[in-house]
Amino acid sequence: MHLTLKVWRQKGPNVTGEFVTYDHPDVSEHMSFLEMLDVLNQTLIERGEMPVAFDHDCREGICGTCNLMINGMAHGPERATTACQLHMRHFKDGDTVTIEPWRAKAFPVVKDLIVDRAAFDRIIQAGGFVSVNTGSAPDANATPVPKPNADRAMDAATCIACGACVAACPNASAMLFTSAKVAHLNLLPQGQPEKYTRTVKMVRQMEQEGFGGCTNMGECEAACPKEISMDFISKLNADLLGAARRGIRD
Ligand code: SF4
Numbered sequence: 001m002h003l004t005l006k007v008w009r010q011k012g013p014n015v016t017g018e019f020v021t022y023d024h025p026d027v028s029e030h031m032s033f034l035e036m037l038d039v040l041n042q043t044l045i046e047r048g049e050m051p052v053a054f055d056h057d058c059r060e061g062i063c064g065t066c067n068l069m070i071n072g073m074a075h076g077p078e079r080a081t082t083a084c085q086l087h088m089r090h091f092k093d094g095d096t097v098t099i100e101p102w103r104a105k106a107f108p109v110v111k112d113l114i115v116d117r118a119a120f121d122r123i124i125q126a127g128g129f130v131s132v133n134t135g136s137a138p139d140a141n142a143t144p145v146p147k148p149n150a151d152r153a154m155d156a157a158t159c160i161a162c163g164a165c166v167a168a169c170p171n172a173s174a175m176l177f178t179s180a181k182v183a184h185l186n187l188l189p190q191g192q193p194e195k196y197t198r199t200v201k202m203v204r205q206m207e208q209e210g211f212g213g214c215t216n217m218g219e220c221e222a223a224c225p226k227e228i229s230m231d232f233i234s235k236l237n238a239d240l241l242g243a244a245r246r247g248i249r250d
């Protein structure tokens, strides 16, 4: 396939970026989207130009690093698919493809297509853990977990912290991410002692990071490569209410 790429180029966080157009005449339908960018970069290096900086790690849809806005859609046009798992067979010969970084105040651009998502790490640091007293190993199955709760906790735990929900949301809200990370622990017995303080601390950190508020647009759920449900946002709000009823502020 012969593609035209419009790629966001930005030398650093404090300089103005711009779209640069590249001719990409030799794209195989079998390439992944990131392999297509690898080939572009090889061409740029051979021409003595700076390659396009983009984030990636596992290339298997599990690490959440490959955050790319492709033709205005977080992770591109395929539902439930990360950019690294998107293949070029979903594009047509002659297409023009626009590639941008996530756009959100809380995710500042580092370079080209790479953004700083440390705000997510700080939300996790605020409460995304359980405290345990160490000692002898507990008996297996000493803490039964109801199957429906185990299933929902597992659904929440599939969030890979990619940030597509933020990038897709017109408010740049991080409610889907935060609700998944809170629910994953709040649904399990091990998460109960810190349930309400965890909820309050993680939501407060989310607000301090500059993410926008949730107005139920639903773009987050549509863009999420792991199909995290907005039901978790409802659960987060219920847990916040539970904390308020108990007078828990921190
Ligand atoms: S909720 Fe979905 S879109 Fe948001 S960070 Fe988690 S996996 Fe990515």
Ligand code: FES
Binding pocket: 055, 056, 057, 058, 059, 060, 061, 062, 063, 064, 065, 066, 082, 083, 084, 085
């Ligand atoms: S590179 Fe790991 S999810 Fe895409």
